[in-house]
Structures are given as C-alpha cells and as structure tokens.
Amino acid sequence: MAIRFRLGLIINPFAGLGGSVALKGSDGVAEEALARGAKPKAQLRMQQALDVILPHQDKIEVITASGDMGETLAKDMGFDVRVVHHVFGKSEARDTQAMVKYLLDEELDLLLFAGGDGTARDVYSVADENMPVLGVPAGVKIHSGVYGITPHASGMVVKMLLDGELVSLMSADVMDIDEVAFRKGTVRAKCYGEMLVPAEPRFIQAVKMGGIEVDDLVLSDIAAEVIENMEDDLYIMGSGSTVAAVMSELQVENTLLGVDLLQDHQVIGADLSASQLLDMTKEQSVKLVITLIGGQGHILGRGNQQLSSELIKRVGKDNIIILSTKTKLKALEGRPLIVDSGDPELDKDLCGYYRVITGYHDYVMYQVANPDLN
Known part of the structure; x- marks a missing residue:
C-alpha cells in the first residue's frame, strides 16, 4: 500500500465572525457577533483550500477533531478522516491546543489550520519547532506570516507538496494584536515566536508592516x-x-x-x-x-x-x-x-x-x- 500524505486539519469555527459586523476581531466576542447577524465563514474558507487538492484525496489521510473543527467538512468532501480529539459543546482555544498536542505524535506531513492570528497563537503555544504548518486565512486580523495569501493559495501549496515538488521550509513570525486596544483604534502588535511554513513566496503572505505614515x-x-x-x-x-x-x-x-x-x-x-x-x-x-x-x-x-x-x-x-x-x-x-x-x-x-x-x-x-x- 502506498504511503499516504498525513494532513492535520484544524478549523476555528468562530474565526472572522467579528469582521463583517464591525467588531474588528472575534476574540471573546463570538456570541455578540452571532447576535449581530454574523455568519461563520471559516468552513467555507477551508473548503476553498481543500478544493484544490480534491483530485489527490486518495493519497491523503486527514487527521482532525470532531464536528465543525474539521471532521464534518472533510467527510462531506470525501476525504478519509480519522478523529483524534472530540469536542463537546462550543469549541474553544483549548480545543485547538489539545488537537495540536495529539498531532505531535502523528508524524504529520503538514498541519493545515483555518483561523486568524489568535488561532495561530494557539497552534504555536503547543506545536514544536519541527512541525510544518500552514494557515488558511479566515480571521479578521492576520498579521502573521504563517498564512497563505488566500485560501486557494494555501491549497496550492499543499498541492505542490502532494505533487512532489521541492518545497523548502522557512521560519515565519506568529504575530497578534491586542483586540481590546484594536477596537479602540490602537494597533499594538507583538511577535510571539516562529513556526515552520513552506517557503513559497508566491503563495505565503509577508508579515504585515505596522506603523503610521510619517510623511x-x-x-x-x-x-x-x-x-x-x-x-x-x-x-x-x-x-x-x-x-x-x-x-x-x-x-x-x-x-x-x-x-x-x-x-x-x-x-x-x-x-x-x-x-x-x-x-x-x-x-x-x-x-x-x-x-x-x-x-x-x-x-x-x-x-x-x-x-x-x-x-x-x-x-x-x-x-x-x-x-x-x-x-x-x-x-x-x-x-x-x-x-x-x-x-x-x-x-x-x-x-x-x-x-x-x-x-x-x-x-x-x-x-x-x-x-x-x-
């Protein structure tokens, strides 16, 4: 039997909820965002990435969490899915962290996650320095350099790996800002560390340059x-x-x-x-x-x-x-x-x-x- 590509999959179902309803983030305000009529889009963003690799689904084993954190979407799309973490009730940051902890023992080829900077921080807090990761942009604020420039771009990078193309790995910054200050009009960004991402500059976004124009x-x-x-x-x-x-x-x-x-x-x-x-x-x-x-x-x-x-x-x-x-x-x-x-x-x-x-x-x-x- 051919060796299959082991793809870790994590979706933060609440990523990006606050954007369309002018809350400028989702950290701690998911319920308020839903009350204002926000529609979850993280599943769709991940689907756009996975659509790119659907022709390769027989080569892939998806290792993920239950329900909206990955299982439902991956199974609906026809991927072979193995669930290693079960979510009870509404998923939280600790579920992302628990999922990454499980994946450390899986010898992944890549961890693909959908979210924003908060999700990247949650992944970073548990991932070791050797775990290759790639983000599918689904959040409001995405300063980190671990994301594809679009969901489709993230999928293209995974496809390159599946096609056997030579893709190097590089370290990229995990950035995040203080959302409370952000909602008051202040950008206060901080680098929390680095994670390994595929070094494909056509498809991976640069770290945002902050600061106010001085000219x-x-x-x-x-x-x-x-x-x-x-x-x-x-x-x-x-x-x-x-x-x-x-x-x-x-x-x-x-x-x-x-x-x-x-x-x-x-x-x-x-x-x-x-x-x-x-x-x-x-x-x-x-x-x-x-x-x-x-x-x-x-x-x-x-x-x-x-x-x-x-x-x-x-x-x-x-x-x-x-x-x-x-x-x-x-x-x-x-x-x-x-x-x-x-x-x-x-x-x-x-x-x-x-x-x-x-x-x-x-x-x-x-x-x-x-x-x-x-």
Whole structure:
C-alpha cells in the first residue's frame, strides 16, 4: 500500500465572525457577533483550500477533531478522516491546543489550520519547532506570516507538496494584536515566536508592516487629490492611515480601523458593518476608497471584512479608488496587490491594472494579480 500524505486539519469555527459586523476581531466576542447577524465563514474558507487538492484525496489521510473543527467538512468532501480529539459543546482555544498536542505524535506531513492570528497563537503555544504548518486565512486580523495569501493559495501549496515538488521550509513570525486596544483604534502588535511554513513566496503572505505614515506632506497631497475629484456619489472610506488622511483633510471624524460612509463631504455612517453598508448604499452610486496593508499588499480581505463580496460587486471595479504612498508600493518589491474577498470568481474579476493615487495629480499604474488565481 502506498504511503499516504498525513494532513492535520484544524478549523476555528468562530474565526472572522467579528469582521463583517464591525467588531474588528472575534476574540471573546463570538456570541455578540452571532447576535449581530454574523455568519461563520471559516468552513467555507477551508473548503476553498481543500478544493484544490480534491483530485489527490486518495493519497491523503486527514487527521482532525470532531464536528465543525474539521471532521464534518472533510467527510462531506470525501476525504478519509480519522478523529483524534472530540469536542463537546462550543469549541474553544483549548480545543485547538489539545488537537495540536495529539498531532505531535502523528508524524504529520503538514498541519493545515483555518483561523486568524489568535488561532495561530494557539497552534504555536503547543506545536514544536519541527512541525510544518500552514494557515488558511479566515480571521479578521492576520498579521502573521504563517498564512497563505488566500485560501486557494494555501491549497496550492499543499498541492505542490502532494505533487512532489521541492518545497523548502522557512521560519515565519506568529504575530497578534491586542483586540481590546484594536477596537479602540490602537494597533499594538507583538511577535510571539516562529513556526515552520513552506517557503513559497508566491503563495505565503509577508508579515504585515505596522506603523503610521510619517510623511504628512505626501499624505496631504494624496488627500487633496481624492477630495478634488469627489463627486455626488456615496463614498465608502476604508480603514488605514492613508484613508484617514483624507478624512482629516475633510475635518470629519474617522474610524481608523473601521469603515465609514461619506456624502457631500460629511459622515453619514460611522464604523459600519457589512449589512449596514449594504442597506445604506442600496440603489445608490457608490465609490470605494481603500489602501493596502504595508508589507502584504492586501487591499481587500484583511481587516476590512465589512466590505463584503456583494458590496464590492455593487461598487464595481471601475469605482474602486486605491491610495498608497510610493514607499509602501516600493516595499512590495514588485509583488502585486492582492484581493481576498471570499469569492474566488470575484477575485479573478478584480485582477488587472489600477491607477493608484500616490500624490496630488500623481499616479502609479499597479497590478492586482493574485498569484494563486493566475
């Protein structure tokens, strides 16, 4: 009998719950997020990754936890599943940690887990230095370098391993932020350690570069360009310091780590959830103003899950306005901007070249091109 690929599988069912309802995370607020109408998406994100390796399912043994932590999805997809940890009631961080502890004795080829930075921390707290891991991005805040750039990208890396391609391992940072401070508008990030991940830079995200832009003159120039061209449309203002510069120039309140809605240079909705944005932009002409995450290049799907795929389709590709300093773009070293909307078909449609505003009457043509979708 041929030796099969031993794939550890962990899903944090509550990962990302707080994003669409403007809670900016899920740690400790899962019940509140569900009460606000949030829909769990971690299962779908993991399914998108596993879809890539479905043709190889006869070569794979999935070792996982019961129910929503992995068993249900893997069995429904037709994988051969062995359950080594049973969850009673709602899964918690300790279940992830217990699962990793069991997997230490399984001589895994890879541990694939779906979650955010909190989940990565839970895995790291138990995993040893020799356990190869890979994250499927499903959380709100993903600063860690242990995740694929999209769920499909994570699946592509597993496929490379199954195809016998030479894939090296590298150490990547496990990062996390204080969600309580984050909800108050403060980013307080910390590196907790490193884990081994496949060294495939096309598909594995870089660690987020933190910090506030210090070049106020450049930000003011970008803001002046945006404001000069504002029309009578509704403007959805995304998160981040570059977009915040536009709000500052307009002298209106801004949710640094949330999404606001403008009309006639005035805020008509602050720190809005996905459902609120859909309600308030119905049958309206809408533009979306966003910036990229420094170091990673993501413009959608990291910290702005309020921008749902339905909303982005409503806005349309031609009405997406991207802002960035040239310093941020240069730091990408030629890597494209990335969209991870949760809808792979939409992500493909959004690929192409965009005119990025980099100053007053100053633009750079830059590509959005998810490497795992090309």
